[in-house]
Amino acid sequence: PEILEGRVKTLLPKIHAGILNKREKKSHLKDLKNNSFENIDLVIVNFYPFENTIKKTKNHKKIIENIDVGGPTMVRSAAKNYKDVTVITSSDQYKQLIEELKSNKGSTSLGFREKLSRIAFTETAYYDSVISEYFNKKNDDRIYEKIRNKTKNLTEDDKNKIIDLAQALEARQEAIDDPETLPKVTKEDIPASRKYPIPSISSYMDIDSYYYKSGTNGLVYHTMLFPCDSLSDKELQISSLYASSLTDVGLGSDSYEQIQKYQSSITGGLSASFMMIPNEDGSEHMLALKVSGKSLEKNAHLMHELILKTVNEANLDDKKRIKELLSFISADNEQSLTQNGHILAMANAAAQITPEASTNDLTSGIRFINNTGILSKDAENSESLDIYIKNLKSIQSKTSSAPKYIFTASSLEEEELNLKLSNAENAITVSDQKFVSIQNDSVGWITGSQVCFCAEAFPSVESSHEDAPALSILGAVLRNGYLHSAIREKGGAYGSGAMQDSNNKVFKFFSYRDPKCSETFTEFNNARQWSLSNITEAQLDEGILGVISSIDKPMSPYGEAVSDFMSELDHKKQKDRLLFRNRVKECTVSDLVRVSKKYLFSESKKSVIAGENFQDEIQKMGFKLKNI
Numbered sequence: 321p322e323i324l325e326g327r328v329k330t331l332l333p334k335i336h337a338g339i340l341n342k343r344e345k346k347s348h349l350k351d352l353k354n355n356s357f358e359n360i361d362l363v364i365v366n367f368y369p370f371e372n373t374i375k376k377t378k379n380h381k382k383i384i385e386n387i388d389v390g391g392p393t394m395v396r397s398a399a400k401n402y403k404d405v406t407v408i409t410s411s412d413q414y415k416q417l418i419e420e421l422k423s424n425k426g427s428t429s430l431g432f433r434e435k436l437s438r439i440a441f442t443e444t445a446y447y448d449s450v451i452s453e454y455f456n457k458k459n460d461d462r463i464y465e466k467i468r469n470k471t472k473n474l475t476e477d478d479k480n481k482i483i484d485l486a487q488a489l490e491a492r493q494e495a496i497d498d499p500e501t502l503p504k505v506t507k508e509d510i511p512a513s514r515k516y517p518i519p520s521i522s523s524y525m526d527i528d529s530y531y532y533k534s535g536t537n538g539l540v541y542h543t544m545l546f547p548c549d550s551l552s553d554k555e556l557q558i559s560s561l562y563a564s565s566l567t568d569v570g571l572g573s574d575s576y577e578q579i580q581k582y583q584s585s586i587t588g589g590l591s592a593s594f595m596m597i598p599n600e601d602g603s604e605h606m607l608a609l610k611v612s613g614k615s616l617e618k619n620a621h622l623m624h625e626l627i628l629k630t631v632n633e634a635n636l637d638d639k640k641r642i643k644e645l646l647s648f649i650s651a652d653n654e655q656s657l658t659q660n661g662h663i664l665a666m667a668n669a670a671a672q673i674t675p676e677a678s679t680n681d682l683t684s685g686i687r688f689i690n691n692t693g694i695l696s697k698d699a700e701n702s703e704s705l706d707i708y709i710k711n712l713k714s715i716q717s718k719t720s721s722a723p724k725y726i727f728t729a730s731s732l733e734e735e736e737l738n739l740k741l742s743n744a745e746n747a748i749t750v751s752d753q754k755f756v757s758i759q760n761d762s763v764g765w766i767t768g769s770q771v772c773f774c775a776e777a778f779p780s781v782e783s784s785h786e787d788a789p790a791l792s793i794l795g796a797v798l799r800n801g802y803l804h805s806a807i808r809e810k811g812g813a814y815g816s817g818a819m820q821d822s823n824n825k826v827f828k829f830f831s832y833r834d835p836k837c838s839e840t841f842t843e844f845n846n847a848r849q850w851s852l853s854n855i856t857e858a859q860l861d862e863g864i865l866g867v868i869s870s871i872d873k874p875m876s877p878y879g880e881a882v883s884d885f886m887s888e889l890d891h892k893k894q895k896d897r898l899l900f901r902n903r904v905k906e907c908t909v910s911d912l913v914r915v916s917k918k919y920l921f922s923e924s925k926k927s928v929i930a931g932e933n934f935q936d937e938i939q940k941m942g943f944k945l946k947n948i
Contacts, residue, residue, distance in 0.1 A: 333355065335394065336393075336397050339394065339397045339405055360398075362408070365392075365408070367392065368386045368387065370447065370450060370451060374450075374454055383454070387451055396440075396441070398440065399437040399438075399444075403433070405433070406433050406436060410439075429640070431644040432644065435651075439651065493810065507861050507864055507865065510864075513901075514872050516894045517880050519531055519884065526722075527725070527726060527741065528725050528726070531734045532728070532881035532885070533730065534729050534730075534881050535731050536730055538617055540620045540730040541728065544610075544612075544627050544723035545595075545597070545610050545724055545725040545726075546611070546719050546723050546724070547606055547607070547748075548594070549749070550750075553756050554711060557683070557691055560593065560594065560683050561712070562712050563609065565645045566592045566611075567592050568580075568641075569634050569645070570638060571630060572629070572635065582626075587614060588614055589613060590630060591613065592609060596679075597725075598890065602782070605755075606752060609631065617737070624741065631719060636713050636716060643705055646696050650692050650695075653688075653692055654689070657929065658833075662773045662831065662832040664689070664929060665686070665830060666830050666927070667680060667681045668685055668759070668763065668929075669926055670824050670828060671759040672760070672927075673779050673824075673825075675755030677821075678756050678758045678759055679756045687759075689948065690948050719748075722741070763927060763945075764928045764930065764944065764945050765927070765928065765948055766930065766932055766945055767929060767931060769931045771835055772834040772837045772840070772934055773930070774831045774837060774841060774844075774926075775926065776844050776925070778826060778827045778828075778920055778924050779825065779922060780821075780822075780826055783892065784896065785822075786903070787919070788822050789867075789904040789907055790907050791915050792819075792820045794820070794863070795818040796867060797863040798818040799817035799819075800862060800866075801850070801855065802846070802851075803818060806843045806847070807831050807843050811834065812835045813832060814833035815833070816829075816830065816831040816832065816840075818830070827920060837930060837934050838940075838941055841926065848916065851912065851916040852916060853913075855913065856909075857909060860909050867904050871901055928943060
């Protein structure tokens, strides 16, 4: 029979009930007592050496016997119940465990257990992937052998039939579908305009408050932007780490655990990040720390107090917690390589063109991921950890104690909430933030992936430029008209596309989980050549509809409000956004050809994120290789 409210059903109860029971639940303790089971607080497992076995032998029976079943099962149970159980999956962790037990009087901290839980799930996922890859290769070999044997016995007539089928398939892939067979939406169906939410804007004590009355179902959404004095390149490099750590440390004399409990009592969570706020003409930028969260209406004042306390009283002296967070962020970053590789590759290509893009890449792109991994390893050294914390504190000292901008979205009237701050003064003088220099080299980033993420970027324009609408449409037309077919359908990649990035003033091509590399860059070039004489009116209309739908797509009331707020901070007034929208609707095929010639045949910059099996190919293409 199942026990622990269904937590243990098919597993060996004496083992897994000891691991999975929630120590604070009386019903769980009762189940253990009734069955004479004991708590298991520490699980240490070394998996059967499957990966080493397949390297040493081809004996399938021996390989199968080295698939560990019980070990990963216990590890997953322990990792799931990390609030009470410590899980060790490598002898490399023994030293950390011993230090942890010594410093916690024979116990371990929640942060330590959570970190090991993440590592454990990563380890079991990798172990499963190696097994899966073995069976997939075995199946591929079987298919290859079957094809080889069949090919031996093919007559000339058989071969010609196969060639005919292949040619028929190619003709079908190249055929242009008749759009008249399906119902369609045309440019004529696009509304003449669209509405944006109108905020109530007020200023007091050098604070600009934007209040959006919108249907938020009893929730209040909060964002505060705290000015930050100019950071050095070294500080900028860790600014995202500072923001990520800020909401996960203790505040004042309260520990991390105490603050987490308090946070959960008034909010669904806090998030923090840095952003650049331009002046009117975009010639200067102020760096600001953005802290956001949501609360029930009754907790709105407490939410404001929590945000202010988080910014002003974050405890960066807890070395153990800071080190844990650095390790967590580094591990999460590594997982994002395969999920967001195309985004990272595009950002790194753009980093070679504009300082804005280079700054974004350094603070949140592939260079950030690489630098964070190095920092995480260096933090094992006490002196390096001290330097890292010193730099975090430097950022903290440069951040204003009071916000410059406040965003609030609520279904209540502004007077009902009355969230104006009292005694909020900016204690520091803020100077403009300078962007970092552009990246000089085109880099091929080598990872553990078996596929490529290719990117190529060209200098373009900002959103207010008259060519920006045509470039936005061109991205959609290139994706649907050429790249999807050439790189995904025929090339085997998971996806491919092109887009105008007005924030960084670049136009970008990309491929996603791509089995090819140099051939893909050739297709990027072919796509540009294609755009000069092959764009049809139907493709233009499809591109216009795609861009307009991204502008007009329905969002939640909060989503509409915060989107408008961020646009206002970027000095993109509602009339400017409507002008851009109208220019999109008025674009012609000749406009697309014109901007293609103007922007996509200048010098480009490239970036690749790929596995080791692509190293030689990438090096021959002129990339500087770097291992992540």
